[in-house]
């Protein structure tokens with residue numbers, strides 16, 4: 001795919017950003033038949049898209065805020081995603097503990113409405129249960145004053161793996177998708193040269209800046225440092241929290257539109273939540289929603305909503321966010337989760353769009369925003385993972401009009417995502433690979449050492465490393481341990497211990513030397529230490 005950057009051909013669409021939004025857009029554009037290129041500066045889903053709460057949901061919180069349109073749209077998309085990517089998604093029961101009759105009525109009615117809004121794509125009926133039943137389901141829940149619970153259904157997924165499968169789906173439909181390729185400049189049609197200034201125009205005039213049109217990008221391969229100048233009909237900016245940087249590549253005076261809001265998660269052992277269901281606290285002391293969600297045989301606790309001034313690809317959890325989650329989750333349990341019990345802490349940044357003057361990110365809208373600049377740059381930001389497909393369709397419709405491309409209809413509603421399989425055995429540790437699991441098992445049949453575990457405390461096997469290098473564009477130890485497998489997000493210490501094994505196997509598959517192995521182990525260890533609490 002990298003070699004295609006040497007061709008002088010003109011792309012219909014260049015997408016900047018390989019997170020949920022950009023990858024979804026690449027799938028949509030390629031399946032409509034446009035010549036599509038996606039460029040990601042780091043690895044696919046390195047940004048926010050690997051750091052979510054892993055819910056495919058309408059958003060019970062947004063229902064409480066009265067954002068009916070967003071909830072209805074998200075519930076529809078939830079239903080489609082569960083059908084289009086069954087290997088990466090599942091229907092999960094959420095238990096919402098209630099401490100008064102009033103709470104049971106209030107949340108019971110709200111969640112019944114949530115069901116109704118999902119229509120034929122609903123995942124199951126909301127039930128009201130008594131305190132004893134709630135304790136049977138959530139065995140560690142504190143029972144003091146517990147009057148019962150509401151049990152409702154929502155969706156869950158593996159975010160980074162969905163990103164990788166979307167990249168594969170886009171490529172299979174003709175798109176070129178590249179990780180480690182950073183857009184460093186937008187190229188515009190030259191002003192004045194082709195239209196010399198008329199006498200009536202000011203000296204030095206010509207085409208004004210607003211008449212310049214974007215006609216390509218300059219991209220740097222972040223591994224070889226080689227640069228390429230590429231031509232295209234339209235550029236889509238899908239860079240999440242980096243949106244403003246690309247807007248300012250277009251117009252240095254462009255105002256910031258994104259307000260990053262940080263959310264962190266703590267990951268703990270299943271022993272703190274031995275059942276199979278999730279817990280949802282609808283309103284903590286300061287009005288936030290808190291989840292405890294079983295995921296890959298661990299439990300993800302979160303999240304927070306903290307306005308942050310600066311942004312980076314590796315946001316740092318704040319101590320007060322860690323304390324907030326531990327303090328509040330422990331209030332609902334009759335066991336105590338200590339800092340030392342935390343296997344991993346990870347932070348992500350929501351690319352929220354500023355509206356009005358409020359700095360409180362928790363009340364900022366979660367809908368997506370699309371903007372077309374005077375030079376034709378099409379920007380999409382905001383939204384959520386769950387609605388990535390609808391966001392992609394909306395931004396592409398806008399880009400087609402902005403660039404006067406031939407109109408073609410969106411075909412992704414029922415498009416099967418790479419790995420789709422009719423039936424999955426959720427007890428098979430490779431089930432997240434869907435249809436690809438067969439090929440991974442074949443690797444083990446050819447070389448039985450590849451059936452060995454990467455680390456004794458996690459179910460991933462060595463064949464997954466080879467698979468990730470050969471088929472999923474993984475080029476660093478971090479790619480494998482953070483986003484192809486999810487070891488870093490499940491148990492940071494185990495991931496650090498696994499790094500030498502992963503580096504050695506990758507080096508063999510990629511024909512790299514011992515210096516590379518050592519450099520990869522060091523880089524990964526430094527990074528992963530930031531995911532440790534103790």
Ligand SMILES: Cc1cc2nc3c(=O)[nH]c(=O)nc-3n(C[C@H](O)[C@H](O)[C@H](O)COP(=O)(O)OP(=O)(O)OC[C@H]3O[C@@H](n4cnc5c(N)ncnc54)[C@H](O)[C@@H]3O)c2cc1C
Nearest residue numbers: 017019020021041047048049053055183240263384385386
């Ligand atoms: C704490 C938290 C919890 C969440 N939980 C959920 C949830 O449970 N369910 C849900 O539906 N949604 C959830 N979301 C929202 C969801 O994760 C985001 O809306 C979504 O991941 C944003 O995707 P994105 O593609 O817009 O941004 P990103 O994933 O950040 O992708 C943008 C990409 O652009 C790349 N980029 C930037 N500049 C350049 C450049 N110059 N050249 C090339 N590439 C560039 C970046 O490297 C990055 O990978 C959550 C968000 C947070 C923060």
